[in-house]
Amino acid sequence: MSAPSPALDVKCIDTVRVFSADMVQAANSGHPGAPMGCAPMAHVLWSDTMSYSPSCPEWSNRDRFVLSNGHACALQYSMLHLTGYDVTVDDCRAFRQLDSKTPGHPENFCTPGVEVCTGPLGQGLSNAVGMAVAEKHMASVFNTAKFTPVDHFTYVICGDGCLQEGITSETSSLAGHLGLGKLVVLYDDNNITIDGSTDLSFTEDVGKRYESYGWHVQTVSDVSDLESLRTAIRNAKLEVDRPSIIKVKTIIGLGSSKQGTAKAHGAPLGDEDLANTKKHYNFDPTKFFNIESDVAAHYKSVSAEVEAEKTRWDAMMLAYAKEEPALCAEYNRRFNGELPAGLLDLLPTYAAGSSDAASRKISEACINSIADKMPELMGGSADLTPSNLTSLKCSKDFQKNSPDGRYIRFGVREHGMAAICNGMFAHGGLRPYCATFLNFAGYALGSIRVSALSRFGVVYVMTHDSIGLGEDGPTHQPVEMIESLRSMPNCNVLRPCDINETNAAYQIALEQSGTPSVICLSRQGLPNLADSEVAKAKMGGYILRDAASPDIVLVGTGSETGLCYKAADELKTAGINARVVSMMCMDVFDEQSEAYKKSVLGEGIPTLAVEAAAVGSWNKYSHVQICMRRFGASAKGGDLMKRFGFTLGNVVEKSKKIVEFYKSTACPSLFARPVFDDEVAGGH
Numbered sequence: 071m072s073a074p075s076p077a078l079d080v081k082c083i084d085t086v087r088v089f090s091a092d093m094v095q096a097a098n099s100g101h102p103g104a105p106m107g108c109a110p111m112a113h114v115l116w117s118d119t120m121s122y123s124p125s126c127p128e129w130s131n132r133d134r135f136v137l138s139n140g141h142a143c144a145l146q147y148s149m150l151h152l153t154g155y156d157v158t159v160d161d162c163r164a165f166r167q168l169d170s171k172t173p174g175h176p177e178n179f180c181t182p183g184v185e186v187c188t189g190p191l192g193q194g195l196s197n198a199v200g201m202a203v204a205e206k207h208m209a210s211v212f213n214t215a216k217f218t219p220v221d222h223f224t225y226v227i228c229g230d231g232c233l234q235e236g237i238t239s240e241t242s243s244l245a246g247h248l249g250l251g252k253l254v255v256l257y258d259d260n261n262i263t264i265d266g267s268t269d270l271s272f273t274e275d276v277g278k279r280y281e282s283y284g285w286h287v288q289t290v291s292d293v294s295d296l297e298s299l300r301t302a303i304r305n306a307k308l309e310v311d312r313p314s315i316i317k318v319k320t321i322i323g324l325g326s327s328k329q330g331t332a333k334a335h336g337a338p339l340g341d342e343d344l345a346n347t348k349k350h351y352n353f354d355p356t357k358f359f360n361i362e363s364d365v366a367a368h369y370k371s372v373s374a375e376v377e378a379e380k381t382r383w384d385a386m387m388l389a390y391a392k393e394e395p396a397l398c399a400e401y402n403r404r405f406n407g408e409l410p411a412g413l414l415d416l417l418p419t420y421a422a423g424s425s426d427a428a429s430r431k432i433s434e435a436c437i438n439s440i441a442d443k444m445p446e447l448m449g450g451s452a453d454l455t456p457s458n459l460t461s462l463k464c465s466k467d468f469q470k471n472s473p474d475g476r477y478i479r480f481g482v483r484e485h486g487m488a489a490i491c492n493g494m495f496a497h498g499g500l501r502p503y504c505a506t507f508l509n510f511a512g513y514a515l516g517s518i519r520v521s522a523l524s525r526f527g528v529v530y531v532m533t534h535d536s537i538g539l540g541e542d543g544p545t546h547q548p549v550e551m552i553e554s555l556r557s558m559p560n561c562n563v564l565r566p567c568d569i570n571e572t573n574a575a576y577q578i579a580l581e582q583s584g585t586p587s588v589i590c591l592s593r594q595g596l597p598n599l600a601d602s603e604v605a606k607a608k609m610g611g612y613i614l615r616d617a618a619s620p621d622i623v624l625v626g627t628g629s630e631t632g633l634c635y636k637a638a639d640e641l642k643t644a645g646i647n648a649r650v651v652s653m654m655c656m657d658v659f660d661e662q663s664e665a666y667k668k669s670v671l672g673e674g675i676p677t678l679a680v681e682a683a684a685v686g687s688w689n690k691y692s693h694v695q696i697c698m699r700r701f702g703a704s705a706k707g708g709d710l711m712k713r714f715g716f717t718l719g720n721v722v723e724k725s726k727k728i729v730e731f732y733k734s735t736a737c738p739s740l741f742a743r744p745v746f747d748d749e750v751a752g753g754h
Contacts, residue, residue, distance in 0.1 A: 073118045074368050079296055082117070083109045084351040085365045086152070087325060089162070090144035091347060092358045095338045097166040100174065103334030104229065104258060105145035107320035110293045111227055111256050116149045117372050119303055120225060123380040124154035124373050127182040130405045130498060131383055133222045134185055134201045138194030139229035139258060140175040141336070147172045150183045152361065154373040157181065159359050178496065178524050186496050187524045190516055192235030195255060196486055198226045199241040200493020202253035202313070203468070203478070204500050207448065210473040212401050217390045219383075219401060223307065226255040230268055233257065233276060237516070240486030245313045246284030249470035253313040254306045260322040266332050277317055286314040293320045311470075325350045404446045404499040407583055414580065416440050417573040419604060424569060426595040429628065430533040432572040433591050434459035437503075437531075440576075441465070441476075448494065449503035449529070450478035452487050457593075458505035458533050484510050488517030488528070495526040501580070507539075508532035508590055509548040511555065521586035522561040528586045529579045535565065535590040536682035538629055538711060543704030553686035555588050556656055564655045565590040565681075566607070567631035568598040571654050574607035578658060590628065594707050597632045607652065610659030611670055617647035621729045623677040625651040625692060630680040630716060637721040644722075646729055649675070656687055673739045676732040678725055682716050691740060694728055696721065 074082065090105035105112075116122075120133040137146045144165065150157040157171055164170035171181050175189035185201070188194035201224045209220040232238055245253060257276065261268045277287045286309040288302045299318065306314035323334025326347045339347060345355035353360065391398040403410070416439045418432070441447055442464045450468075451458045465476040480487040484506050491502035511518065511532055521528045537547045555563045562585055564575040572591075579587035599614065606612035614631065615638055622641070624634035631652045638648040651670055653659060659667065671677060671691060679692035688695045696715050703710060711717060 073296075073300065076296075078364060078368055079113070081362070082365050082368055083113045084325075084353070085361060086113060086145065086148050088348050088351060088353055089148045089359060089361070091326075091339055091344055093144040093147065093162050093165040093172070095341070095344050096163055096358070098338055099166050100144060100338065101141040101336050102144065102326075102339055103262070103323035103328070104139055104142035104260070105148065106324050106326070106334070107260050107293070107322045108142060108145055108227055108258050110296060110299060111258070111318060112145050112149050114296060114299055114303065115225055116153055117368070118300070120376075121222060121379050122153075122183075122376050124183070125377060126380060127155060129380055129383075131219060131222050134198070134224040134497065136185055136188065136194040136198045136201070136224065136226045137176055138188055138198070138226050138232045139191065140188030140194060142227070142229070143172070143174070143176045146176060146184065147181070150181065152366075152369040154370065155183045157183070162359060186492065187520055190520065191229070191231040192233075192237040193489055193492075193517065193520055195226050195228045195232050195238050196241035196489035196517070197493035197496060198224045198253060198255070199245045199250065199486075200490035200495075200502070201497045202245065202250040203248065203490060204494045204497035205252055206248075206250060206473045207468060207476070208499050211445070212397055214394060214397070217386060217394060219387060219390060223252045223254055226253070227258060228255055229258045230260070230263055230272055234272055237485045237489055240483035241490055242280065242285070243283050244481060244483060244486065244490070247470070248468070249284070249311050250313045251310040254303065255313070255315040257315055257317045258320050259317045260320045262322045262330070262332055262335060264332060264335055280315045284312055286312050287317070288314070289317045289319075291319050293318050400445075401499070409580060410443050413440055413443055414577050416443060417576055418569055419573055420568065420570045420598050420600070420602065422600075424598040426597050427569070428592050428595050429566055429568070429572055430457075430459050430591040430593060432566075432569050433531060433533075433589065436572055436576045438463050444501070445476070446499060446501045447503065448476040448478070448500050449491065449505070450480050450487075451505040452480050452484045452510070453482045454506055457507070458531060460503070460505040460531055480504065484513035485517055488514040488521065488530070491528045492517060492521055492524065492526050495521075495528055496524070501527070501529070503529035503531055505531035505533065507534040507546060507548075508551055509534070509546050511548075511551055511588065515554070518555070518561070518586060518588070519558060522558050525560065525584040526586060527579070527583035530586060530588040531591065532588055533591045534593045535628060536592070537698070537702040537714060538682060538707040539593045540707035540710065541704055544701040547702035548683065549698045549701055550684045552590060553684040556687050560585050562587040562655055562657045563590065564588065565628035566654050567626070567628055567652055568596055568602050570598075570602040570604050571607045571652065574604045575654065577604070578608060578655065592629050594629065596629055599632060599635055602652065607654050608658070609662055609666070610655040610657065611651055611653040611667075613649060613670055614652045615650040617642075617649050620647045620649035620672065620675055622646065622725050623649045623651055623672055623675050624680065624721070624725065625653050625671070625677060626680040627653050628681070630682060633716060633718060633721055634680055636718050637725060640718065640722045641725055644726065646726065648725065653691065656691070671740055674737050676728045676737045677740060678721070678728055680716065680721055682711070682714070693738070693740070694724065696724060
């Protein structure tokens with residue numbers, strides 16, 4: 071693509087500045103300073119650098135653009151509007167308003183042309199690393215000597231705040247190690263944060279830091295020097311063996327009375343300052359959201375050029391389909407998000423005589439049962455592969471010199487690992503998974519939340535799921551983590567009790583591509599329960615063992631389900647009929663009909679929940695709970711289970727007390743009155 075004349079360059083850039091400022095002023099809310107400072111970068115990227123398709127924003131071979139400093143989103147919305155995406159001037163006028171296409175930070179499900187949700191600083195740059203991983207891997211799989219269906223760059227604009235967040239240290243370090251040469255980051259080096267000058271807290275040499283990561287580093291001392299900016303981007307694209315960062319000196323809020331200060335960051339310029347800014351840039355101060363004809367014509371011309379690139383790619387893909395039909399069909403299947411036929415039938419199921427096994431070991435069998443037939447399954451562990459048991463037996467590692475590998479060694483970088491997986495999912499064509507100890511989901515929680523918000527079906531394999539892990543002690547034993555994850559909207563938390571339920575957990579995770587799944591798995595061995603069923607487990611909760619006219623319902627998850635199962639046998643000898651319910655996934659169970667839920671938990675039947683985790687959500691499913699109410703301790707797993715009441719004797723004793731109490735009083739229905747009588751049995 072050819073650049074416009076210097077004079078038109080300047081006019082386009084100044085138009086972007088005031089158009090963005092108009093957006094913020096109309097909303098009386100937002101961040102005008104960064105869009106005004108970064109406008110030259112955006113103009114150069116959209117005018118003569120990136121390949122994209124406004125008419126088909128999901129074009130699989132588009133260059134990806136990520137605005138990591140998402141508060142500057144007025145800039146991105148301006149560019150999407152100018153280049154012909156379905157973002158109208160009315161959408162821009164509705165900036166930050168309810169149900170608009172222009173929310174206060176970029177959201178991938180609201181706005182065509184937005185790849186990922188970038189509100190929390192650093193997430194966007196880290197997602198971009200995942201996109202670059204995906205591009206490099208898929209190019210190695212699908213490109214041939216004659217055809218290149220996968221050939222694109224990932225571009226990022228980020229700010230000081232992004233580089234201060236620890237997550238970008240994690241992901242940038244890995245990006246350098248992996249040699250992601252098609253990742254280009256433009257750093258908005260404006261020396262301003264909310265508190266004031268970066269001299270207050272951020273004085274490191276960013277260039278030397280990124281050189282130490284193995285990146286190609288350049289500096290553009292003035293963002294208005296478009297020739298230098300374009301040259302730096304061209305140089306970055308030539309660095310095929312390492313990612314690039316370009317430090318671009320900008321002035322926040324350039325052209326306003328607040329330029330160069332924190333006052334330009336997070337508030338509208340104000341009517342008077344906005345008017346004066348427009349005068350400074352030779353625009354009519356009485357006009358708002360104004361795009362003059364020569365500027366509009368330029369971006370219309372750009373749009374036509376990039377659409378022509380898409381048309382040429384489409385023609386190439388027709389030839390690819392004829393000469394490489396198997397590869398093309400596989401490419402299309404992956405980008406359509408279709409699971410391979412018969413895939414889920416390959417997952418292991420219970421067979422009579424199956425020995426006890428830790429659910430992490432069963433998970434390993436699940437992953438490897440489908441990995442060969444599901445080549446888009448790609449992921450790894452945060453330096454815990456021997457513990458998480460997540461390696462792919464059918465594939466080598468994804469490394470700089472083996473991009474066709476599918477197993478990623480993320481290193482001890484939980485937060486970055488999850489963000490990279492979000493980027494891989496956003497790229498398309500891959501189904502990422504990643505793993506660590508469940509307790510260290512806390513390190514990854516910010517990125518897991520973005521998975522849920524973004525509707526990215528990342529599969530999180532979290533092992534060592536309770537105090538049952540034993541001697542590593544309370545620093546490693548998750549107590550509140552399951553509850554924290556359960557409280558997150560659009561996040562399935564699955565804690566299977568045996569091989570059939572682990573099968574069901576993976577089916578749910580793979581089928582629900584718009585919801586991340588956290589599969590919580592034990593370190594210790596678990597019995598395979600003859601009554602467990604895959605189809606029933608996929609309902610989230612189900613009756614594992616029933617009893618005629620039950621006196622009590624015992625409901626458990628994971629390792630405690632088998633405990634409830636054994637307790638039912640003991641109670642039967644005491645003349646107490648116990649129904650056993652497995653609640654593998656509360657989130658899925660909640661989606662079932664009221665009639666189904668009542669059929670499982672019953673009405674007017676006392677219910678005891680047993681789970682080696684915090685009480686939290688159990689209040690809505692049970693009257694009494696044997697759960698964790700403090701942190702664990704360092705000891706053998708069996709000793710800890712005994713200390714905290716997760717024993718056969720304690721479950722039986724508490725059940726007897728509950729039944730005795732409720733025989734003398736009316737048991738409140740779980741569905742009619744959420745009253746929970748924990749003191750009845752002195753639950754743990």
